[in-house]
Amino acid sequence: xxxxxxxxxxxxxxxxxxxxxxxxxxxxxxxxxxxxxxxxxxxxxxxxxxxxxxxxxxxxxxxxxxxxxxxxxxxxxxxxxxxxxxxxxxxxxxxxxxxxxxxxxxxxxxxxxxxxxxxxxxxxxxxxxxxxxxxxxxxxxxxxxxxxxxxxxxxxxxxxxxxxxxxxxxxxxxxxxxxxxxxx
Numbered sequence: 001x002x003x004x005x006x007x008x009x010x011x012x013x014x015x016x017x018x019x020x021x022x023x024x025x026x027x028x029x030x031x032x033x034x035x036x037x038x039x040x041x042x043x044x045x046x047x048x049x050x051x052x053x054x055x056x057x058x059x060x061x062x063x064x065x066x067x068x069x070x071x072x073x074x075x076x077x078x079x080x081x082x083x084x085x086x087x088x089x090x091x092x093x094x095x096x097x098x099x100x101x102x103x104x105x106x107x108x109x110x111x112x113x114x115x116x117x118x119x120x121x122x123x124x125x126x127x128x129x130x131x132x133x134x135x136x137x138x139x140x141x142x143x144x145x146x147x148x149x150x151x152x153x154x155x156x157x158x159x160x161x162x163x164x165x166x167x168x169x170x171x172x173x174x175x176x177x178x179x180x181x182x183x184x
Contacts, residue, residue: 013060020068027071035108037073039101041086053082072106075100121148122158126167134182141179 016038025033038061043050061080065072072081073178082184084097084105129136138159145155156172163170169180 015065016061017064017068018132020064023071024059026069035070035073035105035180036068036071036082037101037105040081043083044087054079054081057081073104075104092127118161121150121154124148124162125155125158126148126162127166129179129181133182136179136181138179139175 016036019036023036024032040057050117058081065074065080072080075082080099082097084101085093088094088097125141125144125148128148129141132140141155141159142152145152145158150158159170159172160166163167170178
């Protein structure tokens with residue numbers, strides 16, 4: 001973990017710009033363009049003048065979007081921030097937020113034209129690991145991979161990929177023999 005010195009503080013806008021700068025730098029160094037999405041999770045806490053306040057926040061964030069339009073996903077042409085009530089109970093309101101976020105993410109990915117080819121063996125590998133339970137030894141991963149016709153290097157690459165996209169956790173430098181498949 002990294003800790004920031006007490007005297008170092010960033011405004012929300014500065015923090016968002018830093019995230020966009022990092023995404024831009026990663027985009028220049030690789031094949032995939034990372035995306036940044038701003039989700040305000042406390043829409044329920046906005047005061048009575050919430051629409052005017054959201055409009056002002058979006059105006060400020062559009063300036064950031066102009067600089068980082070390649071990496072920053074917007075809700076619409078006028079709205080940069082996705083204002084949601086994270087405390088909304090499971091139901092219609094929460095479902096609406098989920099669908100809006102999913103639609104925007106899918107549209108942003110489709111716009112880039114990026115395609116990630118994941119070998120079918122890797123998907124079968126992940127499904128098998130998922131069935132095994134929360135913590136799996138790496139030796140088990142290699143056995144599963146062998147059954148699927150994957151070599152050790154393929155298994156290592158698959159673990160790295162699934163860790164990167166958040167489907168499992170694997171810390172090869174710190175806990176090399178364990179893979180965590182359930183994050184709940």
